[in-house]
Amino acid sequence: MEEQIASLPLHAQPPIRELGRRSEAAEHPFKRQAAQAAGGAIHAAQTAGAVPLALVGKVGRREEIVAACPAARALGITVGMAATHARALVSDLDFRPAEPEGDAALLDRLALFGVRHWSPVVAVSPPDGLWLDLTGCDHLHGGEARFCHRLLAFCRRAGFTARVAIADTPGAAHALARFGREDIAVVPAGGTLEAVAPLPVAALRLAGGALAAARKFGFETIADLLPVARGPLARRLGLATINRLDQALGATAEPIAGCEDIAPPSVERRLLEPIGTAEAIGQVMEDLLRDLAEVLQTRGLGARSLRLIALRIDGGEQMVAIGTSRPTRDAQHLLRLLKLRIERIDPGMGLEQFRLIAPHTEPLAAEALRAVLAGDTQVSDPARLVDVVAGRIGPQAVFRLAPVESHVPERAVTRASPVEKPGTWPSWRRPVRLFARPEPLSRVIALLPDQPPRRFEWRGQAHHVVAGDGPERIHGEWWRRNAEVWAVRDYFRVEDDQGGRYWVFRRGDGIQSETGDLSWWMHGVFA
Amino acid sequence: MPPVPSLPSQPQSFDHLRTLATSVADVRSIPFGVTGIDAGLGGGGLRAGALHEAAALTCSLVDDAAATLFLAGIAAREALSSGRPVVWASCRNDLYAPGVEQAGLASADVIYAQPRDDAALLAVVEDALRDGTPCAVVAEASKVSMVATRRLQLAAADADIPVLLLRRHRGRDRDPLSDPSAAWTRWRIASAPSERLDPARVGRARWLVELARQRGGEGFSLIVEGCDETGRLAVPAVSAHRAVETAGTVRHAAA
Numbered sequence: 001m002e003e004q005i006a007s008l009p010l011h012a013q014p015p016i017r018e019l020g021r022r023s024e025a026a027e028h029p030f031k032r033q034a035a036q037a038a039g040g041a042i043h044a045a046q047t048a049g050a051v052p053l054a055l056v057g058k059v060g061r062r063e064e065i066v067a068a069c070p071a072a073r074a075l076g077i078t079v080g081m082a083a084t085h086a087r088a089l090v091s092d093l094d095f096r097p098a099e100p101e102g103d104a105a106l107l108d109r110l111a112l113f114g115v116r117h118w119s120p121v122v123a124v125s126p127p128d129g130l131w132l133d134l135t136g137c138d139h140l141h142g143g144e145a146r147f148c149h150r151l152l153a154f155c156r157r158a159g160f161t162a163r164v165a166i167a168d169t170p171g172a173a174h175a176l177a178r179f180g181r182e183d184i185a186v187v188p189a190g191g192t193l194e195a196v197a198p199l200p201v202a203a204l205r206l207a208g209g210a211l212a213a214a215r216k217f218g219f220e221t222i223a224d225l226l227p228v229a230r231g232p233l234a235r236r237l238g239l240a241t242i243n244r245l246d247q248a249l250g251a252t253a254e255p256i257a258g259c260e261d262i263a264p265p266s267v268e269r270r271l272l273e274p275i276g277t278a279e280a281i282g283q284v285m286e287d288l289l290r291d292l293a294e295v296l297q298t299r300g301l302g303a304r305s306l307r308l309i310a311l312r313i314d315g316g317e318q319m320v321a322i323g324t325s326r327p328t329r330d331a332q333h334l335l336r337l338l339k340l341r342i343e344r345i346d347p348g349m350g351l352e353q354f355r356l357i358a359p360h361t362e363p364l365a366a367e368a369l370r371a372v373l374a375g376d377t378q379v380s381d382p383a384r385l386v387d388v389v390a391g392r393i394g395p396q397a398v399f400r401l402a403p404v405e406s407h408v409p410e411r412a413v414t415r416a417s418p419v420e421k422p423g424t425w426p427s428w429r430r431p432v433r434l435f436a437r438p439e440p441l442s443r444v445i446a447l448l449p450d451q452p453p454r455r456f457e458w459r460g461q462a463h464h465v466v467a468g469d470g471p472e473r474i475h476g477e478w479w480r481r482n483a484e485v486w487a488v489r490d491y492f493r494v495e496d497d498q499g500g501r502y503w504v505f506r507r508g509d510g511i512q513s514e515t516g517d518l519s520w521w522m523h524g525v526f527a
Numbered sequence: 528m529p530p531v532p533s534l535p536s537q538p539q540s541f542d543h544l545r546t547l548a549t550s551v552a553d554v555r556s557i558p559f560g561v562t563g564i565d566a567g568l569g570g571g572g573l574r575a576g577a578l579h580e581a582a583a584l585t586c587s588l589v590d591d592a593a594a595t596l597f598l599a600g601i602a603a604r605e606a607l608s609s610g611r612p613v614v615w616a617s618c619r620n621d622l623y624a625p626g627v628e629q630a631g632l633a634s635a636d637v638i639y640a641q642p643r644d645d646a647a648l649l650a651v652v653e654d655a656l657r658d659g660t661p662c663a664v665v666a667e668a669s670k671v672s673m674v675a676t677r678r679l680q681l682a683a684a685d686a687d688i689p690v691l692l693l694r695r696h697r698g699r700d701r702d703p704l705s706d707p708s709a710a711w712t713r714w715r716i717a718s719a720p721s722e723r724l725d726p727a728r729v730g731r732a733r734w735l736v737e738l739a740r741q742r743g744g745e746g747f748s749l750i751v752e753g754c755d756e757t758g759r760l761a762v763p764a765v766s767a768h769r770a771v772e773t774a775g776t777v778r779h780a781a782a
Contacts, residue, residue: 385638401637403634433621467723527596527597527718
């Protein structure tokens with residue numbers, strides 16, 4: 001290796017910094033290790049080959065490392081280190097911004113998964129934990145130890161590193177999962193005190209002030225707290241500490257408020273005889289929608305999308321879906337949208353069961369009709385019209401055209417949602433038809449720099465200009481592309497001798513050569 | 528020969544016949560506000576619940592733009608008076624919304640639909656008519672059969688909503704209005720030279736508006752000034768030299 005490096009020319013040799021001979025100060029030998037370093041050794045083996053990764057987040061007013069993977073920690077990156085310091089230590093570290101909201105959303109999804117698969121009572125314990133109430137459901141998973149192994153295997157498959165603890169109280173399980181020695185800790189019933197006693201005081205979910213006080217009074221482990229009289233302890237560490245201790249040991253109750261798995265509104269009809277005609281399917285749709293409208297009304301919801309699943313007698317499923325632009329529970333309107341989809345259902349030998357689900361719902365309360373009752377305004381909501389047309393040709397083919405703040409004509413228009421009202425454009429004269437690509441003009445005779453052309457040829461026809469307005473100078477948007485930094489278009493509205501009115505432009509201002517090549521283009525036609 | 532049994536009920540059947548041939552007085556019509564056009568149209572304006580077709584006089588893009596704005600102006604006046612949206616169905620996407628806005632049809636008043644083909648376009652127009660929300664439906668299509676126009680005409684009459692159909696040219700020398708159609712009125716629009724101003728500037732747009740056919744009336748042809756910001760047409764002031772006025776027709780006679 002040394003020879004290879006020496007054989008390179010001087011400028012191509014890697015700098016000393018890249019060869020790993022760093023000259024930074026060594027870590028202080030008596031500096032206390034971070035608390036989570038205890039579990040670090042276990043994972044170091046399995047992630048040895050990974051690229052070191054660290055998440056950077058804003059704590060107060062400074063950028064800090066908020067999380068680091070084992071490989072990064074092996075390189076000396078610790079949580080709480082300033083981001084600039086970490087960058088200076090390891091230049092090729094994979095830094096990414098921390099996303100606490102994304103983490104919370106993922107945890108919520110995991111909790112919902114737990115409700116559906118593991119236990120009926122699952123709660124989130126932010127920022128990184130889940131509480132499962134296993135009471136009465138461990139036998140479904142083959143016992144507590146077996147459940148722990150299956151849970152760890154699931155997390156490994158999903159890409160998470162996990163630690164599990166099962167104890168009598170949520171507090172004890174919380175402490176053991178984060179501060180215990182093993183990845184799996186199953187505390188037998190009644191053994192909470194022995195299991196929790198050797199853990200540090202921080203395992204009790206204390207606030208920062210109480211932790212600092214505990215350190216000042218020399219309380220290192222939970223065992224140190226137990227023989228102390230409770231009155232003085234409460235005076236010194238606060239009543240919250242006593243509560244947490246009691247919760248961990250089971251002296252006070254701490255119920256787990258599980259997250260709720262909200263089932264989407266759905267209704268079902270099973271038929272005595274299989275059906276196959278469009279009229280019969282339409283009838284079933286009407287019945288289902290009437291049922292669904294009642295369900296939605298009791299919950300105060302409106303459907304944004306509906307899914308109709310029909311079961312054929314040969315076991316196949318037929319599914320059609322519709323969407324609406326505003327939440328609604330109007331059965332007639334939804335029926336009209338659903339009936340557009342009947343032709344996509346293949347009844348086969350017959351359909352015997354229908355299920356209608358509203359996977360996407362939004363709150364829909366009663367509306368005030370005062371203006372309509374008074375009769376002064378006939379406000380009609382275009383949402384129904386939009387739904388009907390979108391059901392026919394697809395939701396992306398129904399739109400409004402909204403202004404964009406750009407002077408470049410082809411960028412001034414964008415498509416917008418059809419139920420929202422867009423603004424207006426400035427009142428410069430604009431053509432009614434605009435070509436997507438400007439078409440070149442040939443044999444143009446024009447006076448430079450700012451006169452409209454006198455004649456031009458377009459699509460093989462000569463046009464003699466008798467009148468013209470302009471120029472309207474439009475500069476390129478230098479913040480978009482390099483090629484537009486100096487670009488200039490001079491637009492003219494011209495009329496030829498036969499009454500045709502055109503929108504032509506010249507590239508360049510006619511003085512500075514870098515603004516354009518003085519070529520002429522047709523961009524649109526006026527009426 | 529058997530005796531005529533319906534003799535006593537003859538006045539009633541006359542009434543029935545009268546209701547069938549609806550008199551022009553009791554249908555809603557949309558006046559242009561230009562005496563030359565309104566006097567020529569039966570009912571003093573464009574019948575509201577009906578299909579109206581317009582086509583460019585030649586297949587040039589300039590005339591096509593004039594026909595587009597002619598229809599946009601009608602829709603704009605209807606939207607301004609009713610406060611309801613206009614549905615604009617077209618398979619193409621070269622319409623420039625800022626230009627349409629300058630003819631009075633603000634972007635907040637239009638819902639655009641871009642179907643894949645003409646068959647889907649006609650279905651969209653019918654859906655919009657049956658829904659009843661829009662105040663006018665503008666459609667751009669090239670190939671519309673006689674049956675389709677009759678369906679549109681009936682749907683428009685049911686909903687009392689004007690359907691403004693822009694017939695696009697399919698070939699250089701095929702007149703789109705040569706196909707049979709059940710439309711109430713059929714128009715040919717071309718752009719005409721504007722008024723010559725002293726410094727050679729472009730004046731207000733002028734169009735040659737030709738009513739090719741209307742039910743229960745004669746056709747006519749005249750030159751009007753194009754839509755202003757509220758979608759209204761105007762009659763040009765008396766011109767100093769006749770050459771300007773005739774230039775448009777001369778061109779199309781030669782073409």
